[in-house]
Amino acid sequence: MSRRWVRWMPAAAMPAVVAGIVLAAPLKAAAPPELPAKTAAQLLDMVAASHATAFSGTVNQTVDLGLPQLPDGAMGSGESSGSPSAGVAPSAGSGGGSSDSSNVLSPANIASLVSALTTPHTARVYVAGATKVRIQVLDRLAERDFIRNGDIAWSYDSASDAVNRWELPQKTAATEPAPEAPVQTPADLAAKLLKNVDPSTQVAVGDNTRVAGRDAYVLDLTPRVSGTLVGRISVAVDAETGLALKFTVESRQSGRTAFEVGFSQISLQAPAASVFAFTPPAGATVTQHSLPAKPAATGPHATTPDGTGPSAEPPNTAKPGITGTGWAAIVESPAGTVPASLAANPALGMLLHQVSGGQALETTLFSILVTPDGRALAGAVPLASLQAAAATK
Amino acid sequence: MSPNDPVPAPPGPKFRPSTGPLLRSELAIMFRRRRTWAMLLALAAIPVLIAIAVKLESKDNHGSGPAFLDRITQNGLFVVLTAMVLCVPVFLPLTVGVAAGDTIAGEANMGTLRYLLAAPAGRFRLLAVKYLGAAAFCAAATAAVVLAGTIVGLILFPVGPVPLLSGTTVNGWEAEGRILMVGAYVVLSLLGFAAIGLFISTLTDMPVGAMAATVVMAIASQVLGALPQLSWLHPWLFTHYWMGFADLLRDPIVWGSFGSNALLQLGYIAVFGALAYGRFATKDVLS
Numbered sequence: 001m002s003r004r005w006v007r008w009m010p011a012a013a014m015p016a017v018v019a020g021i022v023l024a025a026p027l028k029a030a031a032p033p034e035l036p037a038k039t040a041a042q043l044l045d046m047v048a049a050s051h052a053t054a055f056s057g058t059v060n061q062t063v064d065l066g067l068p069q070l071p072d073g074a075m076g077s078g079e080s081s082g083s084p085s086a087g088v089a090p091s092a093g094s095g096g097g098s099s100d101s102s103n104v105l106s107p108a109n110i111a112s113l114v115s116a117l118t119t120p121h122t123a124r125v126y127v128a129g130a131t132k133v134r135i136q137v138l139d140r141l142a143e144r145d146f147i148r149n150g151d152i153a154w155s156y157d158s159a160s161d162a163v164n165r166w167e168l169p170q171k172t173a174a175t176e177p178a179p180e181a182p183v184q185t186p187a188d189l190a191a192k193l194l195k196n197v198d199p200s201t202q203v204a205v206g207d208n209t210r211v212a213g214r215d216a217y218v219l220d221l222t223p224r225v226s227g228t229l230v231g232r233i234s235v236a237v238d239a240e241t242g243l244a245l246k247f248t249v250e251s252r253q254s255g256r257t258a259f260e261v262g263f264s265q266i267s268l269q270a271p272a273a274s275v276f277a278f279t280p281p282a283g284a285t286v287t288q289h290s291l292p293a294k295p296a297a298t299g300p301h302a303t304t305p306d307g308t309g310p311s312a313e314p315p316n317t318a319k320p321g322i323t324g325t326g327w328a329a330i331v332e333s334p335a336g337t338v339p340a341s342l343a344a345n346p347a348l349g350m351l352l353h354q355v356s357g358g359q360a361l362e363t364t365l366f367s368i369l370v371t372p373d374g375r376a377l378a379g380a381v382p383l384a385s386l387q388a389a390a391a392t393k
Numbered sequence: 394m395s396p397n398d399p400v401p402a403p404p405g406p407k408f409r410p411s412t413g414p415l416l417r418s419e420l421a422i423m424f425r426r427r428r429t430w431a432m433l434l435a436l437a438a439i440p441v442l443i444a445i446a447v448k449l450e451s452k453d454n455h456g457s458g459p460a461f462l463d464r465i466t467q468n469g470l471f472v473v474l475t476a477m478v479l480c481v482p483v484f485l486p487l488t489v490g491v492a493a494g495d496t497i498a499g500e501a502n503m504g505t506l507r508y509l510l511a512a513p514a515g516r517f518r519l520l521a522v523k524y525l526g527a528a529a530f531c532a533a534a535t536a537a538v539v540l541a542g543t544i545v546g547l548i549l550f551p552v553g554p555v556p557l558l559s560g561t562t563v564n565g566w567e568a569e570g571r572i573l574m575v576g577a578y579v580v581l582s583l584l585g586f587a588a589i590g591l592f593i594s595t596l597t598d599m600p601v602g603a604m605a606a607t608v609v610m611a612i613a614s615q616v617l618g619a620l621p622q623l624s625w626l627h628p629w630l631f632t633h634y635w636m637g638f639a640d641l642l643r644d645p646i647v648w649g650s651f652g653s654n655a656l657l658q659l660g661y662i663a664v665f666g667a668l669a670y671g672r673f674a675t676k677d678v679l680s
Contacts, residue, residue, distance in 0.1 A: 008675060136643065265649075
């Protein structure tokens with residue numbers, strides 16, 4: 001009878017071996033690396049002076065905003081119909097108290113916005129200097145490419161076989177590296193955030209970590225004000241080059257990571273020049289755009305990407321009103337900017353719900369309120385603050 | 394009846410010289426069966442049907458239908474890829490489930506398992522040969538789709554430079570190379586599933602039950618994979634990387650999913666191979 005047990009041995013051992021290998025891999029990487037101590041100010045300088053301008057790697061973006069999750073593919077073609085870039089704007093821009101709320105609600109972007117808010121993305125990123133960028137968003141059986149090569153920018157969507165071509169004005173190093181890209185690198189996000197660090201933010205140094213196999217310092221930014229939903233933003237800074245490797249936003253409400261963009265793999269070699277050369281494939285429909293030069297004096301947020309394409313920007317959305325400051329700022333677009341048909345959109349209907357004072361999108365990180373008279377209010381604040389702000393007008 | 398091979402050999406590719414004839418006869422029996430050819434023909438019919446349907450109804454409908462469907466009229470090589478999108482989740486698991494579920498249970502049901510074990514082959518080697526036979530069917534099934542798709546695409550549609558998912562255009566030969574890599578990826582994807590089928594087949598003497606249970610495993614795994622609430626489970630499902638063959642159509646190729654898929658399938662082969670051995674080596678073979 002003991003022979004029977006001997007014969008079952010491999011069956012018992014094999015799952016144990018597999019489980020052992022699976023569990024051992026993360027344990028090895030768990031120990032935080034020993035690095036020379038740095039102050040928060042030194043780290044900020046390090047990020048600002050980062051000399052890693054040429055790199056390539058894989059970026060993973062995960063979102064957990066407490067929204068209802070939909071089965072994969074339920075959004076169908078939504079993935080391909082435009083840019084969910086505005087979806088990350090509320091978290092990215094919250095440090096400066098500004099985000100393009102009016103563009104978040106442009107109907108063309110709703111399906112992709114819903115997708116951006118509920119599904120993770122993986123992208124490959126190639127950067128060679130400020131003007132050569134390629135972002136490949138790896139979708140299921142499809143891909144969206146966003147390429148900037150000097151003064152020309154391209155986007156390509158394999159599902160619809162559609163190409164957009166932008167002629168960028170001269171000297172646009174300050175504008176978005178790649179127009180409409182739905183995934184931004186941790187470095188881009190960190191640069192935007194750290195540029196706007198002011199006394200309303202407490203900056204501290206966290207525990208060292210490892211990201212994509214590289215030793216990294218961690219900068220923890222905590223809002224000092226209580227009126228915001230943002231609990232903490234952590235930026236992992238490469239110990240060698242000062243490049244931001246991971247960008248994590250924690251919600252104060254849920255206490256969990258609500259938004260994270262980080263490298264899962266990175267190489268600091270300059271990518272081949274051929275990566276940035278793009279020729280539209282035969283048969284693709286090419287749409288031409290030209291990006292007008294913007295005055296540089298209106299501050300950093302004048303360059304925030306516009307979901308509908310800046311040339312199509314209606315004049316009344318150009319200047320959304322901002323109430324409050326810093327982390328608790330609320331952006332408000334004037335009456336009539338949100339079409340009444342919006343609430344009838346089935347994709348958005350899954351996210352919006354009726355509250356007193358209009359329809360609201362509530363997440364663990366930001367809120368959006370659409371009032372019956374067509375105003376849109378948004379901010380990294382609880383919904384009640386938006387309702388109060390809407391009522392004072 | 395007590396098994397008579399001396400020491401339980403560890404699972405793994407360890408063959409003694411007499412495995413060759415055993416494997417050869419297994420493959421000969423499988424590919425002489427009418428059922429095997431019926432399944433291969435049914436698989437080959439899928440790209441043919443797609444191509445004919447697109448040819449007859451060739452109006453331009455961008456972005457609708459399964460992935461790659463709208464590209465076929467421009468380039469015949471997309472017939473294979475469209476067929477793969479349809480075959481990988483449904484038709485390939487269906488046919489592989491039949492082949493893998495039949496391995497042991499089919500012999501037991503026909504009463505031939507006794508005679509196979511009477512030959513001095515040992516249960517481990519019989520199991521290994523049966524698994525290799527199922528793996529050979531995975532390869533044949535995928536090859537049927539690739540071959541039929543390529544041929545019908547060449548006949549019915551123009552073939553030229555192929556745009557990849559990244560928008561880069563490659564010439565027809567490189568595209569065909571990529572399609573062969575896609576085929577290899579799909580075969581690899583099915584190997585873990587075939588090991589599950591082998592294990593289920595050792596559990597019963599009813600081949601139909603084993604086939605059905607194996608196919609249900611593939612469906613259940615894909616249903617679980619579609620539920621975002623179970624995202625922690627997804628990387629461990631054997632179907633997780635099935636659609637990852639598209640990563641071979643990017644420029645540059647994303648090899649990550651190929652490697653992860655290989656590791657995952659290897660894990661499934663190891664675990665379910667060991668389970669199948671435990672069950673089969675201790676099984677009382679009465680028929």
